[in-house]
Amino acid sequence: MKKxxxxxxxxxxxxxxxxxxxxxxxxxxENQVNPVSIDIVQPRFSWQLKGGKRNIQQTAFEIKVxxxxxxxxxxxxxASAQSVLLPYAGTALQSGRQYSWQVKVWDNNGKASLWSTxxxxxxxxxxxxxxxxxxxxxxxxxxxINRPAQYFRKPFGVNKKIQSAYAYITAHGMYEAQINGKxxxxxxxxxxxxxxxxxxxxxxxxxxxxxxxxxxxxxxVAANGWYRGYLAWNDNKNIYGKKLAILFQMEIxxxxxxxxxxxxxxxxxxxxxxxxxxxxxxxxxxxxxxxxNGWSNAMYNDNNWSSVKTxxxxxxxxxxxxxxxIKKQEIFKxxxxxxxxxxxxxxxxxxxxxxxxxLKIKGKxxxxxxxxxxxxxxxxxxxxxxxxxxxxxxxTFILKGGxxxxxxxxxxxxxxxxxxxxxxxxxxxxxxxxxVALYSAMPPTGTFTSSNALINQLQHNIQWGQxxxxxxxxxxxxxxxxxxxxxxxAQVFSRTATFNFGVNNxxxxxxxxxxxxxxxxxxxxxxxPNVLGPNAGGSAGWADAATIIPWNVYLAYGDKQILIxxxxxxxxxxxxxxxxxxxxxxxxGFHFGDWxxxxxFDDNDGRSAVTDKYLIAQCFFAYSTQILFNTATVLGxxxxxxxxxxxxxxxxxxxxxxxxxxxxxxxxxTQTAYVLALHFDMLPEVLQKNAxxxxxxxxxxxxxxLTTGFLGTPYLCHVLSRFGYTGVAYKLLLxxxxxxxxxxxxxxxxxxxxxxDGIKPDSTFQVxxxxxxxxxxxxxxxxxxxxxxxxxxxxESEPGYKHIIxxxxxxxxxxxxxxxxxxxxxxxxxGWKIITDKIxxxxxxxxxxTATIYLPAKATEAxxxxxxxxxxxxxxxxxxxxxxxxxxxVGSGKYNFEVKQ
Ligand code: BGC
Numbered sequence: 001m002k003k004x005x006x007x008x009x010x011x012x013x014x015x016x017x018x019x020x021x022x023x024x025x026x027x028x029x030e031n032q033v034n035p036v037s038i039d040i041v042q043p044r045f046s047w048q049l050k051g052g053k054r055n056i057q058q059t060a061f062e063i064k065v066x067x068x069x070x071x072x073x074x075x076x077x078x079a080s081a082q083s084v085l086l087p088y089a090g091t092a093l094q095s096g097r098q099y100s101w102q103v104k105v106w107d108n109n110g111k112a113s114l115w116s117t118x119x120x121x122x123x124x125x126x127x128x129x130x131x132x133x134x135x136x137x138x139x140x141x142x143x144x145i146n147r148p149a150q151y152f153r154k155p156f157g158v159n160k161k162i163q164s165a166y167a168y169i170t171a172h173g174m175y176e177a178q179i180n181g182k183x184x185x186x187x188x189x190x191x192x193x194x195x196x197x198x199x200x201x202x203x204x205x206x207x208x209x210x211x212x213x214x215x216x217x218x219x220x221v222a223a224n225g226w227y228r229g230y231l232a233w234n235d236n237k238n239i240y241g242k243k244l245a246i247l248f249q250m251e252i253x254x255x256x257x258x259x260x261x262x263x264x265x266x267x268x269x270x271x272x273x274x275x276x277x278x279x280x281x282x283x284x285x286x287x288x289x290x291x292x293n294g295w296s297n298a299m300y301n302d303n304n305w306s307s308v309k310t311x312x313x314x315x316x317x318x319x320x321x322x323x324x325x326i327k328k329q330e331i332f333k334x335x336x337x338x339x340x341x342x343x344x345x346x347x348x349x350x351x352x353x354x355x356x357x358x359l360k361i362k363g364k365x366x367x368x369x370x371x372x373x374x375x376x377x378x379x380x381x382x383x384x385x386x387x388x389x390x391x392x393x394x395x396t397f398i399l400k401g402g403x404x405x406x407x408x409x410x411x412x413x414x415x416x417x418x419x420x421x422x423x424x425x426x427x428x429x430x431x432x433x434x435x436v437a438l439y440s441a442m443p444p445t446g447t448f449t450s451s452n453a454l455i456n457q458l459q460h461n462i463q464w465g466q467x468x469x470x471x472x473x474x475x476x477x478x479x480x481x482x483x484x485x486x487x488x489x490a491q492v493f494s495r496t497a498t499f500n501f502g503v504n505n506x507x508x509x510x511x512x513x514x515x516x517x518x519x520x521x522x523x524x525x526x527x528x529p530n531v532l533g534p535n536a537g538g539s540a541g542w543a544d545a546a547t548i549i550p551w552n553v554y555l556a557y558g559d560k561q562i563l564i565x566x567x568x569x570x571x572x573x574x575x576x577x578x579x580x581x582x583x584x585x586x587x588x589g590f591h592f593g594d595w596x597x598x599x600x601f602d603d604n605d606g607r608s609a610v611t612d613k614y615l616i617a618q619c620f621f622a623y624s625t626q627i628l629f630n631t632a633t634v635l636g637x638x639x640x641x642x643x644x645x646x647x648x649x650x651x652x653x654x655x656x657x658x659x660x661x662x663x664x665x666x667x668x669x670t671q672t673a674y675v676l677a678l679h680f681d682m683l684p685e686v687l688q689k690n691a692x693x694x695x696x697x698x699x700x701x702x703x704x705x706l707t708t709g710f711l712g713t714p715y716l717c718h719v720l721s722r723f724g725y726t727g728v729a730y731k732l733l734l735x736x737x738x739x740x741x742x743x744x745x746x747x748x749x750x751x752x753x754x755x756x757d758g759i760k761p762d763s764t765f766q767v768x769x770x771x772x773x774x775x776x777x778x779x780x781x782x783x784x785x786x787x788x789x790x791x792x793x794x795x796e797s798e799p800g801y802k803h804i805i806x807x808x809x810x811x812x813x814x815x816x817x818x819x820x821x822x823x824x825x826x827x828x829x830x831g832w833k834i835i836t837d838k839i840x841x842x843x844x845x846x847x848x849x850t851a852t853i854y855l856p857a858k859a860t861e862a863x864x865x866x867x868x869x870x871x872x873x874x875x876x877x878x879x880x881x882x883x884x885x886x887x888x889x890v891g892s893g894k895y896n897f898e899v900k901q
Contacts, residue, residue: 060080158260201319274287360404487526592613598709671707754773758772
């Protein structure tokens with residue numbers, strides 16, 4: 001008995017020791033899990049601490065990096081609480097080499113963790129000279145009308161046991177590759193879209209498992225894509241070049257340590273195949289009768305294929321892919337197959353998405369099936385495509401006949417909820433067709449739930465709007481002949497975007513193209529990559545993406561690198577406004593203004609919420625200068641900080657002189673005018689209260705409706721809650737009639753609409769020339785739902801949620817609301833639930849972070865945590881009360897508060 005007790009006691013002590021010991025997990029290199037192509041010479045490491053107890057803090061870390069079994073860097077024990085974005089500081093990393101790394105930490109009890117499991121990263125091509133491969137163009141004259149996809153192939157031998165094999169691929173055009181008949185990787189629409197003349201991404205694939213001893217073959221097919229396909233309007237094609245080309249290099253390492261490089265060169269062959277036509281807007285024609293079975297297998301006979309041409313192209317523009325690739329995501333089956341009043345055979349997938357439809361079918365040789373894609377059916381229930389403008393969104397499949405055939409496109413994408421099928425002889429069954437969502441494989445990070453089903457649908461629509469438009473670049477819409485990287489839309493939505501998905505790398509990649517397509521005079525284009533010409537830029541609210549997005553990404557992830565990388569571009573944009581302004585007043589040039597503000601039909605008495613475009617410009621001039629001051633401060637650029645601080649004051653003074661009447665009213669009495677003036681602190685404090693009252697009065701005058709467009713909408717509720725009108729903000733959020741966030745939800749939306757009334761109350765449509773049903777700009781309300789309603793936010797002085805602010809705003813008649821966020825430190829969450837006379841607040845703070853929690857309570861005594869009075873809990877410090885909140889400071893852990901009402 002005594003022996004058993006001693007053993008149990010030892011086990012208990014050991015278990016406690018284990019529980020007490022922190023562990024290290026989720027190792028990331030440049031925010032990615034085991035990336036295979038890094039071309040950053042000092043990649044940065046991040047990790048998370050895990051452990052049962054509360055208030056876990058890291059006090060020191062040690063990192064070791066190995067190449068095979070050779071140490072290339074050891075940080076030694078470093079006294080530091082930093083566990084996110086630690087730069088490598090060892091000997092120079094080599095192109096194409098794979099490295100592994102591990103980390104151990106010490107916690108605030110001085111206890112050391114065990115070494116983490118190893119993570120790895122592989123370097124990309126660090127020098128243009130690393131590329132032995134040659135750019136290849138097809139050796140045949142192409143059909144210049146349809147411009148069918150071009151196939152390239154090369155057989156090669158492998159005669160020893162393989163250790164590893166990696167393929168480096170890119171193209172002028174879009175490409176897909178196969179080795180021995182198998183698809184290489186699961187990325188789509190590669191190489192993605194960048195400012196190709198300046199930067200072209202290549203992708204790296206581990207193809208070890210695709211190779212076999214003996215005869216092998218590789219095949220690459222290329223099509224128009226963004227490189228030479230139709231983009232924007234006016235028959236605009238060949239924007240980056242006229243000829244498709246591919247670049248392929250495979251590095252094989254054998255177990256005996258020798259290596260072999262297979263490259264694209266003169267020995268390759270080229271031909272066309274089943275993809276007879278492929279355009280992003282118009283779709284694809286796939287003729288199965290022209291398939292070349294086995295074209296990427298070694299034994300395939302390519303005698304009647306053409307040769308290739310090698311062409312010179314600057315390899316210095318080649319960069320490793322930094323953002324997440326586009327992947328196939330959710331698959332939808334039809335929720336309904338119907339015949340429209342016009343007799344059209346239509347499948348409804350129940351969700352408006354971006355991607356394509358796949359078809360499984362059996363038929364005769366030459367049977368031609370057309371799939372048309374659209375977002376909505378019209379009032380009568382017929383297939384409606386007017387809002388697609390010139391984009392056909394049509395995929396055509398021509399059967400070879402015999403067994404069942406499976407069709408899906410390759411080099412296009414559609415924005416749709418419904419498809420119309422023509423040419424089908426038999427019956428259409430749900431098992432025949434699916435809808436495949438395609439979007440950048442950003443890690444999902446945020447959830448928001450509440451007791452209101454309509455609001456939950458709104459959140460759903462916001463997230464699907466982001467999924468539908470984060471396709472390697474943030475597009476305005478996925479369906480019509482546009483789908484461009486509109487800067488204004490991206491900036492207004494950027495903060496919300498950082499909640500829903502991990503978009504650090506997504507924006508870091510795109511912002512580089514913003515800087516590259518920026519004009520020498522500092523003007524920032526309307527769209528990036530810029531396909532609208534050098535003069536299409538410089539609009540307030542759009543160009544400010546150059547400052548606002550880097551700042552929002554810095555706040556959300558604590559990643560200074562984007563500020564460092566974008567600093568000169570940010571300065572150039574503010575410099576442009578300075579040069580364009582007179583006496584610090586910027587009132588020149590073209591501006592979109594508060595795009596798609598509320599404008600009633602046949603507005604005879606001036607109900608349209610038209611805000612002076614130069615008033616708006618002056619506000620963004622100030623906000624971008626404010627962000628530049630903040631950035632210069634964060635980067636320790638004191639002289640610049642001083643300069644921009646002074647400039648900011650002058651801009652605000654000029655604003656007041658030009659746009660504020662002696663009684664403190666703005667020359668434009670719109671909601672957007674007051675929202676921007678208050679959110680960007682354009683007004684002296686004495687005038688702010690009056691301005692906020694003016695805003696609230698305006699909202700009442702419109703029957704508790706918003707009237708804001710793209711630029712006023714993101715900040716409307718933030719301004720209302722900041723100035724004590726959270727109740728009014730909730731009223732607007734819960735408003736169900738047009739204009740409001742919930743009106744489209746009530747009208748059946750499954751994404752965010754471009755217009756407040758894309759479908760009017762009488763079920764007719766807004767003007768087809770600009771009426772997308774998948775535009776995320778108005779989804780910027782998501783940010784307020786996370787940060788104010790649920791109250792989950794980061795402290796700007798310790799960004800990236802190193803210090804978290806929990807400040808929920810209970811109200812609006814909601815019974816509960818909750819937000820969770822996967823931060824780089826781990827899960828953070830804030831939720832509240834009203835139960836009779838008390839409110840429960842559940843909070844989770846990840847290890848190695850701290851938080852300030854604001855609980856709406858009259859007194860500390862009204863609060864208990866897990867049933868214990870606050871005063872009796874050691875690891876919660878009560879720091880005061882303000883604005884009806886009791887303020888607490890806590891470390892990591894889960895907290896369950898109960899506040900008596
Ligand atoms: C785009 C918007 C953009 C706007 C600016 C529209 O065509 O779809 O996303 O912000 O133009 O004018």
